[in-house]
Amino acid sequence: GARIPAELLQDPEINAAIAQDLPATHDFEVHRTIWRLRRCGARHVGLQMPEGLQHWATRLADIVRRFVPSVESTTIFGDVTFGACCIDDLAARALGVDFLVHYGHSCIVPTDQTTVATLYVLVEVQVDVAHLVATVRHNFAPQKKLALMGSVQFKTGIAEAAEQLRREFFAEAGSASVPQVKPLGVGETLGCTSPAVGDVDAVVFVCDGRFHLESAMIQNPHVPDGFFRYDPGEFKLTREGFAHGQMHKIRRAAIEAAKGASMVGLILGTLGRQGSPGVLEEVERLLDRRGTPHLTLLVSEISPERLALFRDVGAWVQVACPRLSLDWGEAYSAPLLTPYEAHVAFGDTAYQDVYPMDYYSNRGGPWSNYGAHNGHGGSLGKKFSHLRNRKYSSIEYEDPEAPVH
Incomplete structure (x- = not known):
């Protein structure tokens, strides 16, 4: 360009x-x-x-x-x-x-x-690459296979550190790999979308919180030596854990409870572009096929107090942020499912041993943005083409030279 x-x-x-x-x-x-x-x-x-x-x-x-x-x-x-x-x-x-x-x-x-x-x-955000490289060298043996990941702010530092470690330290081919799930960038992770790291011994994740890291851990429960978080602001490396068994137990219980609901509420998140009409329609289709009554609620922030007002709703499916259900689902009086969980509860999808973090992956399941109707947020039932056509959204300015009537 x-x-x-x-x-x-x-x-x-x-x-x-x-x-x-x-x-x-x-x-x-x-x-x-x-x-x-x-x-x-x-x-x-x-x-x-x-x-x-x-x-x-x-x-x-x-x-x-x-x-x-x-x-x-x-x-x-x-x-x-x-x-x-x-x-x-x-x-x-x-x-x-x-x-x-x-x-x-x-x-x-x-x-x-x-x-x-x-x-x-x-x-x-700048990363002290020399310190990151020295930290990895101090804590891992050269024959280990390591993957480096992080949040998007640190992607340049991650790439530079990986290149240096491949060149100067790791003996194994394929070590200091930087995995990718498209369309995200190399090494980039979202709270709802994470690459599979493949055959590695450990992962070093560069970030300043746990939200993105947890996404990577959920997607990759089988990494033998686990995950380590490098905080580039604190210059610290910490070993991180995740209660996979507890999460699966809670989510499976929510799915089972939702199956018996006589009325299902569908939530389309209106906070920016969180809600995908195509993903919502896929869930509508599943419920219609079963003959389960459902209503649709548009809401920007999904609070337990607001949903509790709908006493007739036995289960909710929220098309906003999958992590809301995973992290806070127990705070709600009725089961609050993600689109993936809705496909398990109301469709033919089997519950997966590895919980999919593929919400924005272009190879995501039919519960994901690119998997629904084969298009990002795509909708078959509702046409949104007018939103993409900028000629309808150009701003009309008054001509400053025109006479005032």
Whole structure:
């Protein structure tokens, strides 16, 4: 594709603003953002980011307004943003935003499916590669087969460390591998989507929390020496465990309890793009085939108190975030199933020994975004093509030269 012009990359005023207002450890891709906004003549820019980055939102808005002459206003989105699935292009369009910048996550909702022009900025965070490499060398023998994974912020550091370890330390071919599940990037893991690591002895996972790591552990329960978390901010390596048996026992009990429900509630999450109409319709089809009555509820945040108001509903299937059921399912008075669990409870799918973390994998089951009707969020029953057709969502501006009537 086209490259960012050198004069923009070397602009002393832009570089001074970045150095003064933003942390040197985080890459907010300011030059690329300014370049894209200038090229398309954006006038109303939306900025969306998770809570951990919102401290810098107003500074980014100031930089955008200062260095993109066409920009007349910026809107910072304050709603909670758990992941890239929460990209709120629909609200952006409703607010008259003509360009949305989403920070902190990779592109899992393709930009040709968003209703306004969209730029994803990963916000890569620097990793002390030398320390990560030294930590691995100190804790693992050269003949071990190791995989390196992490959250998207650390992907460059992970790749550099893996390359160095392959070159200088590990004797085994295939060690220091960096697994991938497409369409995610190499080594990238989501809370709901994780690559299978294959034949390795241990996994080193680079991240600053456990959410993404748990996804990788659920997808890979058979790693002999287990998982180790490297925290690049604390410079610590910790051995991590996961209660696989307990999780499977709880989820199987929820599935069994749901089978007897005389009324099933289907939840389509409306927090950004969490809810996939195609995935919902697959579950509707299963229930219709069984003759089980069902209702559909649209809700942005799924709380136990809200669902408890529906006393006639014997079980819920939530098409929002699979981890909500896994991590918090016991807090709800009725079983709260994921789409995969719904296919086990109401369809012909057998419960799997390895719980699938494939919600955004392009090889996911019929309960996943790409597996449902063979398309990302695809819907057969409801047509959403008008949302993808930008000519219907272009913002109408008044001509400043036109006479006022």
